[in-house]
Amino acid sequence: MGEADNYINEGQRGNDGGYYQQQPQQQQGNDGGYYQQQQQQPNYNNGNYQQPPMNYQQQPPAPPPQYQQSYPPPNGNGYTSAQGVDGEKYSFDQTFNVPKPKYNDLWAGILFILFFLGFVAVSAISIRGYATHFSFSGGGIYDGGNDFSLNTNTLVLFVFCLVVALVLSYGYVWLARLFPTQFIWATGILNIIMAFGTAIFYLYKKYYSAGIVFLIFAVFTAFCFYTWISRIPFSAFMLKTAIDVSKKFGHVYLVSFIGGLIATAVGAWFSVTLVAIYVTYQPSDNSPSCTDGGCSQAKVIGLIAFVTFTMYWFSEWLKNTVHTIIAGVYASWYFCVHNFPQDATRGSTKRALTYSFGSISLGSLLVAIVQFLRQLCSIARQQERADGSLLGTAIFCCLGCLLSLLEWAVEFLNRYAFCHIALYGKAYFPAAKDTWKMIKDRGIDALVNECLIGPVLSFGALFIGYTCALLAYLYLLFTDPAYNSDGAFTPVVLAFSFLIGFQIANVFTTPLSSGIDTIFVAAGWDPQVMARDHPEIYREMVRVYPKVQQVIHDRR
Numbered sequence: 001m002g003e004a005d006n007y008i009n010e011g012q013r014g015n016d017g018g019y020y021q022q023q024p025q026q027q028q029g030n031d032g033g034y035y036q037q038q039q040q041q042p043n044y045n046n047g048n049y050q051q052p053p054m055n056y057q058q059q060p061p062a063p064p065p066q067y068q069q070s071y072p073p074p075n076g077n078g079y080t081s082a083q084g085v086d087g088e089k090y091s092f093d094q095t096f097n098v099p100k101p102k103y104n105d106l107w108a109g110i111l112f113i114l115f116f117l118g119f120v121a122v123s124a125i126s127i128r129g130y131a132t133h134f135s136f137s138g139g140g141i142y143d144g145g146n147d148f149s150l151n152t153n154t155l156v157l158f159v160f161c162l163v164v165a166l167v168l169s170y171g172y173v174w175l176a177r178l179f180p181t182q183f184i185w186a187t188g189i190l191n192i193i194m195a196f197g198t199a200i201f202y203l204y205k206k207y208y209s210a211g212i213v214f215l216i217f218a219v220f221t222a223f224c225f226y227t228w229i230s231r232i233p234f235s236a237f238m239l240k241t242a243i244d245v246s247k248k249f250g251h252v253y254l255v256s257f258i259g260g261l262i263a264t265a266v267g268a269w270f271s272v273t274l275v276a277i278y279v280t281y282q283p284s285d286n287s288p289s290c291t292d293g294g295c296s297q298a299k300v301i302g303l304i305a306f307v308t309f310t311m312y313w314f315s316e317w318l319k320n321t322v323h324t325i326i327a328g329v330y331a332s333w334y335f336c337v338h339n340f341p342q343d344a345t346r347g348s349t350k351r352a353l354t355y356s357f358g359s360i361s362l363g364s365l366l367v368a369i370v371q372f373l374r375q376l377c378s379i380a381r382q383q384e385r386a387d388g389s390l391l392g393t394a395i396f397c398c399l400g401c402l403l404s405l406l407e408w409a410v411e412f413l414n415r416y417a418f419c420h421i422a423l424y425g426k427a428y429f430p431a432a433k434d435t436w437k438m439i440k441d442r443g444i445d446a447l448v449n450e451c452l453i454g455p456v457l458s459f460g461a462l463f464i465g466y467t468c469a470l471l472a473y474l475y476l477l478f479t480d481p482a483y484n485s486d487g488a489f490t491p492v493v494l495a496f497s498f499l500i501g502f503q504i505a506n507v508f509t510t511p512l513s514s515g516i517d518t519i520f521v522a523a524g525w526d527p528q529v530m531a532r533d534h535p536e537i538y539r540e541m542v543r544v545y546p547k548v549q550q551v552i553h554d555r556r
Contacts, residue, residue, distance in 0.1 A: 151279060202214060234451060
């Protein structure tokens, strides 16, 4: 018997050589139609699992199973086949039916809108002040009279960073589509080279604090990549599977491209707002904006903190919205590959932007808070380093590491919780709780840990972020703006340049990981669909990672 026979239950062989189950006995109803006799649901309690019969004829898939008595299945009514009566296709909402849809976590959605409106107001007022004294800030790189704060020189720098981030992010996704396996190797190697090269450059320029940090980061990156080599085949296969699906079903790359363009536009808006705040409110005797006494350092710090936090929140919301939309497309493929819903992308988008808007805003808020604290920690660490305080540098460095771990944990949970929200419209915390229990009960965490796509894409986003930061440093070095004659603004400019590149790259690369995350979660909800409707993928998963049989089928 072959490999496939190890995981297909006892059945009969058909003419095509495949295995199928004998049809359960049917009875005729009062309306003359035929229906299946109720089959016993699988029992996951106490680790005793009885695998349900597999049916290779087109049947409505079983509802996501109840793994333990402590929590219900994702959707009590389950999902239906995408094939309706007389060949009529069901829509996305009919396929993944939510009986009583409602706007979950509405307070978070309203709060997000209020913050965004506040950002619009601050931006409008600041840009108006910047435009009023535009000649003072200069119209290019060298012609400004502003020597005390960020000016048009900085704005030109941010434009360069935006262009670099856009081009590199799009090229990164394009290379992933063409060369999945080489893409993983190239990402790891380029990050190591970039980190070592940046460290050497900083050390050569006698910027020792930054050079030492990048050197430590380069060594750590090289060590991580070495330990990941054995997991590359499985990761490459999952990436190739996700890319193949994206080329045939839905409008995955259209969503990615639109999301990337929005991220770039908002990044440009944020850059202009950031410079305008400094120009309008930075206190100085030479500033024409301060003649009415409206300038203060506290106002600059407060406004910069507000717009930066809002930028983080919006970027995370955009990234998670793209992820949720793509998750709906991949789940439609997983459960209804033979009868794909006719409006999977539109239906998933509609649900993400309406009923799930608040839930996505809430999950994004949690990450934005941690990211904002990390940004403050990074700026404070660089400031302490510039002041020569080793103790302060060490404290903020340790705090930054703790915040990085917290950010990873929240983002990890969000990735899989939003797959649940995409299909079943639950509120954020119940969805996160149910999905986490399912991942642990079904052993999907073993597959997640084996797959490198998440870390690889994080490395790619870091690469683009650090490229923008290095570009910013070189720009400040060669243009030598008057406002940065003592280097006081270098940490700030580098931090925001990194932020622009990193966030744009994250939005562009989200669809690459969204498909894999959804496949893992869907396999946990109903593993029988993997073996029944996607046998080639299942066999390849078993070949590349043999423990997958135990992970998906035996750990109940």
